[in-house]
Amino acid sequence: MVYDYCVIGGGIVGVATAREILKQRPGATLLLLDKADTLGVHQTGHNSGVIHSGIYYEPGSLKAELSRRGAELTKEFAAEHGIACEVIGKLLVATDAAEHKRMDALYERSKINGLDVEVIDAAELRRREPAITGTGALFVPTTGIIDYRKVTQALADGVRAAGGEIRVGVDVVGIAEHDDRIVITSNEESWEASNLVVCAGLQADRMARLAGIAIDFQIIPFRGEYYELPAERSSLVHHLIYPIPDPDLPFLGVHLSPMIDGTLTVGPNAVLGMAREKYKKFAFDKTDFWEYARYRGFYNLARANVGTGIAELRDSLSKRGYLARCRKYCPELTLRDLQPREAGIRAQAVLRDGTMVHDFMIERTPRSVHVLNAPSPAATSALPIAEVVTKRLLVGD
Template sequence: MGAPVRRVVVIGGGIVGLAVAAELAARGDRVVVLEKEGHWAAHQTGHNSNVVHAGLYYKPGSLKARMSVAGNASMTAFAREHGVPVEVCGKLVVATSDDELPRLHQLAERAEANGVPAKLISADEAREHEPEVAAVAALRVESTGVIDFPAVCAALVGQLIGRGADLRLFSPALGIRTAGGRVQVATPQGVVTADALVNCAGLHSDRVARMAGLRPKATIVPFRGEYFELRPESRDLVRGLIYPVPDPTLPFLGVHLTRMLDGTVHAGPNAVLALRREGYRWRDVSPADVLDVARFPGTWRLARRFARTGAEEVLRSLSRKRFAASLARLVPAVTADDLVPAGAGVRAQAMLPDGSLVDDFLIETGPGQVHVLNAPSPAATCALEIGRHVAGLV
């Protein structure tokens, strides 16, 4: 006789939750997916830059490094198999001054350590790829691509439907308890009982974990990333993807330029503290969410450490001219007149009480439970790999 069929409830209908659910269903589990919104990929998945990352930034041996390289290949293959638009166009990481060259070379060494196909090139070679770029040297990363992640989610939903999964929209988790070795999740439509629970709730993953009786080591702090796009007449300034050399002392990559599948060119994102977990605009404020952030000691320690950077990010958020100036470091021809607003995303960033940001994916377990507690970028790229990893833990 085979092993008994398990029933697994997955909370969260973004790309990570759907990938986990699809992998579990492929392994023969009966899967229930609970999503609080009325459509899939409603938050982080549907508001990101749609870049298939290569894996060059991450600490060698980390989950992010290993899963990015594998995920770049598996996500691209999945898209091609299921008719999802994807283009492997490569990108440039650009040093705009001589003092950035040591960091560019360190990045090239990290790419090699992670198995990422990347090559240091001269300023002239960089301009062969991007004629308008300002560079003293650059790193050419061939495996980076652009994709339609919401379309990936639609394909995963199709797989789940084909395997008989129970997919429930408008179904937030209102309460979680264990009874008789099984987990029970209260929803507005009734109680879901299962043998195991997987928490992929993104911006609310820490709250779901606490609801389930776990005491997670990290707390989610939301950071909004705002985007502009270039006006149609300015799109020829950018052919592909142009990134700055990241500052290793700062938690985010910096604003960059990305030519999307439809030919539009997105610019951003910046990084400012969101005043609501799903706060896509300055006026989106949740007093409860603000209070949570204010009560968390890590917030104040992070603020002291990056006070100047945080102030600069806020000023850039409020000034299109400042935003354009950041982009002009990469492509000098870009001006404030070239930019039009293009929405925002909110990054669910896990933070420790000492104010440090959790650098790697963070997954914690309890009896019959797996909680994905930190899965910001490049989680969409790595979603199929995360799905396999989490399914193994379940």
């Protein structure tokens, strides 16, 4: 049998894309493959569960456009499928003069991105969140929280209802694109498809090379380590509490995140991962490690961010250091409040010159589309990413 479409990758982006293809091509045959035993187990299932607004992202970028539309579509999808979703809003808190200046610049960016954002002063911040201290804040009312694993499952139900086939526990080891078809191979069997989409996340670079695509980047894993507050402290804040990001740093910083299940988490930091898909602290995979240890882009990245990397590692090893970052805006937190929670791992594309690819990156061949870089806010943006990928795939189909 030759399938009309095959999708590799069972995270939220891959499953959303499979569903979108079947919406656009009703009656088509489609096969979705994922190597894990269940869908959405990696980046989809290890994040803060935030429906992002798009306030941070470069105007005109795919992230800015798709996160804004994705937030709307995600909320609509949740309502249609009975998935719990709360729009609790986000406060980005400035704690000193330098951060306040960056806050003002971020507010200007939010206006360019067409977002509804309110500037509040220190007194109003304290009134809204008595446990939070700062010189002022930006309030983003449209930010919400959700469980993206449940969204992924509902999307998968839609794929099956439309006639799609989903296979898990399948490790793809070969992709061969021919003039008239693509052959996808595992260790046990192979399939043929007229068209292919690859949404492989942490394995995106490997799948691209497997397909014969010449790429000039590598996925480098970054661990995002979280803590969870005790149940009696879960009502400490009512909104998502974020620091003002430093534009010279690659990640957003440690934040307080109420979760849709009622828990309150702190995190994530960003430390270099020694494995792409292992989540325990100090987990190590020699193949993953030596692959990026031999990559020139890793050393260029490390040289450009040596101070940040040392600080992140120090705070990963020292709970007191991690706590100090949180206490800048939430001074009543204590060491006892920081209880262990499973980490997440971000798939970050890094170019050979050491530059992190910040925007979504999508590549097309005659019969395939590869999503090569889709870190946060990919979960928020999954539905419009699926629209973009499907449109590119179906051009000329």
